[in-house]
Amino acid sequence: MLPKSGRKEEDVLSDLKSFCKDDPDYKEGKLFSLVYYLGEEHSSATQKAYNLYSSLNGLNPSAFKSLKKCETDVINITASLHNGDKNISGVITSGGTESCLLAVKTYRDFARAKKGIRKPEMIIAESAHVAWDKGAEYFGVKIKRAKLDKNYAIDLDHVKKLISRRTIMLLASAPGYPHGVIDPVNKLGKIAEAKNIPLHVDACVGGFLLPFIEKNGADIEPWDWRVSGVTSISADIHKYGYAAKGASTITYRSLDLLKYQMFVKQDWPGGVFASPALLGTRPGGAYSSAWAALQLMGEEGYLKQTQLAMDAANIMKEGIESIDGIEIIGKPKATILAYKSITKKINIFVVGDLLEKKGWHVDRLQHPEALHLMLTSSHKKIANKFINDLRDAVKEAKENPSLAKSGSAATYGMIANLPLQGVVKKQVLKLFSQMYGPDAKMIDMSDDHTP
Numbered sequence: 001m002l003p004k005s006g007r008k009e010e011d012v013l014s015d016l017k018s019f020c021k022d023d024p025d026y027k028e029g030k031l032f033s034l035v036y037y038l039g040e041e042h043s044s045a046t047q048k049a050y051n052l053y054s055s056l057n058g059l060n061p062s063a064f065k066s067l068k069k070c071e072t073d074v075i076n077i078t079a080s081l082h083n084g085d086k087n088i089s090g091v092i093t094s095g096g097t098e099s100c101l102l103a104v105k106t107y108r109d110f111a112r113a114k115k116g117i118r119k120p121e122m123i124i125a126e127s128a129h130v131a132w133d134k135g136a137e138y139f140g141v142k143i144k145r146a147k148l149d150k151n152y153a154i155d156l157d158h159v160k161k162l163i164s165r166r167t168i169m170l171l172a173s174a175p176g177y178p179h180g181v182i183d184p185v186n187k188l189g190k191i192a193e194a195k196n197i198p199l200h201v202d203a204c205v206g207g208f209l210l211p212f213i214e215k216n217g218a219d220i221e222p223w224d225w226r227v228s229g230v231t232s233i234s235a236d237i238h239k240y241g242y243a244a245k246g247a248s249t250i251t252y253r254s255l256d257l258l259k260y261q262m263f264v265k266q267d268w269p270g271g272v273f274a275s276p277a278l279l280g281t282r283p284g285g286a287y288s289s290a291w292a293a294l295q296l297m298g299e300e301g302y303l304k305q306t307q308l309a310m311d312a313a314n315i316m317k318e319g320i321e322s323i324d325g326i327e328i329i330g331k332p333k334a335t336i337l338a339y340k341s342i343t344k345k346i347n348i349f350v351v352g353d354l355l356e357k358k359g360w361h362v363d364r365l366q367h368p369e370a371l372h373l374m375l376t377s378s379h380k381k382i383a384n385k386f387i388n389d390l391r392d393a394v395k396e397a398k399e400n401p402s403l404a405k406s407g408s409a410a411t412y413g414m415i416a417n418l419p420l421q422g423v424v425k426k427q428v429l430k431l432f433s434q435m436y437g438p439d440a441k442m443i444d445m446s447d448d449h450t451p
């Protein structure tokens with residue numbers, strides 16, 4: 001309920017703090033997704049930068065020159081990190097999903113204008129982020145799904161078979177979210193060029209990570225503007241760029257492509273309306289925080305944080321490989337990885353349940369069934385403890401096969417193996433209806449959380 005009269009600032013803030021009491025404890029490294037945390041000092045600095053611009057609106061880029069300056073700087077820095085030239089053009093978006101959606105829209109309209117394609121298709125790997133499915137659904141583009149090869153990268157032979165006169169874009173992930181595997185962008189780029197089809201690199205999670213892994217001396221195959229077939233790149237600043245939430249980038253090889261992303265309506269009664277991306281009002285705070293994060297970190301900051309995250313990943317990788325009965329999926333070269341069971345005796349979802357009992361937040365994957373880790377520097381200090389707990393959990397799962405019939409392992413196992421996926425969809429929609437429908441509206445949060 002809206003309070004009758006406005007409440008005191010300290011009461012409001014204290015309520016907000018109390019709402020967090022049951023949230024996952026990301027500060028202690030027990031959570032392996034959703035949050036990219038570098039400690040209070042960095043968070044507080046990006047928050048202050050956010051606050052400075054939180055009322056500003058980037059809708060009209062000529063109104064707040066401050067925001068356009070932030071955006072231009074951020075895009076230039078991103079382009080140069082990705083080894084681009086001065087022709088790279090792009091915009092800040094509200095997140096990876098917006099960047100992906102925009103690429104689908106851009107290439108659909110580009111293909112319609114340049115090649116007259118009316119029934120567009122796009123080729124994405126099974127490991128592509130679900131934002132691409134969302135984009136395809138929103139913008140009426142048919143997905144042709146490419147299989148993965150034995151290393152869980154996109155299967156290039158299959159891609160070649162799927163290409164048709166209707167293909168509007170190819171997609172590579174650098175890396176993909178589920179398994180952390182980088183697709184062979186170089187080879188995909190050659191295919192794209194030979195067929196004259198745009199190639200987008202989804203570096204939402206890798207865009208502010210891979211450049212520094214490479215600069216730290218690791219062997220990473222070129223995946224960015226150095227690959228001549230690449231026509232656009234998405235890279236999230238609110239992930240490994242360590243900005244406040246609400247900031248990603250989409251950049252194109254040239255303005256000629258970016259133009260197809262833009263929307264202009266000249267005869268709207270509200271005036272001539274032009275917008276470079278999906279949103280109307282564009283949140284100024286997200287831009288200033290993104291700009292500030294890049295400035296606060298600098299190259300040295302990113303190199304250091306990347307190395308610490310890689311240290312965490314290496315401890316995890318070695319630890320997982322040293323445990324009998326489980327293995328890492330593919331050859332993840334960055335800080336995201338998945339591991340699965342390689343014996344019928346171990347149900348990996350039971351392992352997940354046992355880890356949760358020990359206080360870890362575990363993310364589950366399906367096809368194949370696996371558990372997931374997204375690592376930052378904050379995980380270095382807990383990595384050995386995690387591996388010890390994982391070793392115990394694997395042992396316990398092996399000794400107690402009946403655990404697979406209980407807890408969330410049973411549910412996840414069932415979901416992953418249901419022949420009729422529509423059933424799950426219905427159930428999830430039902431759950432969402434409960435969360436967003438009239439029942440949820442009855443819950444008065446202020447009563448719930450008064451300390």
Ligand SMILES: *Cc1c(COP(=O)(O)O)cnc(C)c1O
Nearest residue numbers: 095096097129131177202204205
């Ligand atoms: C996170 C991610 C996205 C989506 O980004 P959001 O910021 O969550 O909308 C898209 N692609 C990949 C590879 C990602 O990791």
